[in-house]
Amino acid sequence: MALRIPKAELPLEVRENMVQQLGAVPENVEVTWHSPKVAQDDMxxxxxVGAWDAADASLKSFAQMAVPALVG
Structure with missing residues (x-):
């Protein structure tokens, strides 16, 4: 699938950090880098979001009630 927006050239230090952390530079970063502020805010x-490790404890009770309702 071809991209509609051409990839932007990332600064060398950003590219090296991404390769070091992720193994490669994600395409969405190269595309959104046309607006560096947007790309940085997105990252x-x-x-x-990646740091979230659990749902709120009060949501657990709702999930426990919803499952039997779905199962019948």
Whole structure:
């Protein structure tokens, strides 16, 4: 599948850090880098979401009630 937006050239230090951390530079970063502020905010948000490790304890009870309702 061809990209509609051409990839932007990342600064060398950013490219090296990505390769070191991820093994490669993700295509979405190369495409969003046309607006570096947007790309950096997107990476920061992704990092914060990746740090989530559990759902809120109050949601657990809702899930436990929903399963029997779905199963019947």
């Amino acid at each position: 920061e948000f992704g990092g914060e």
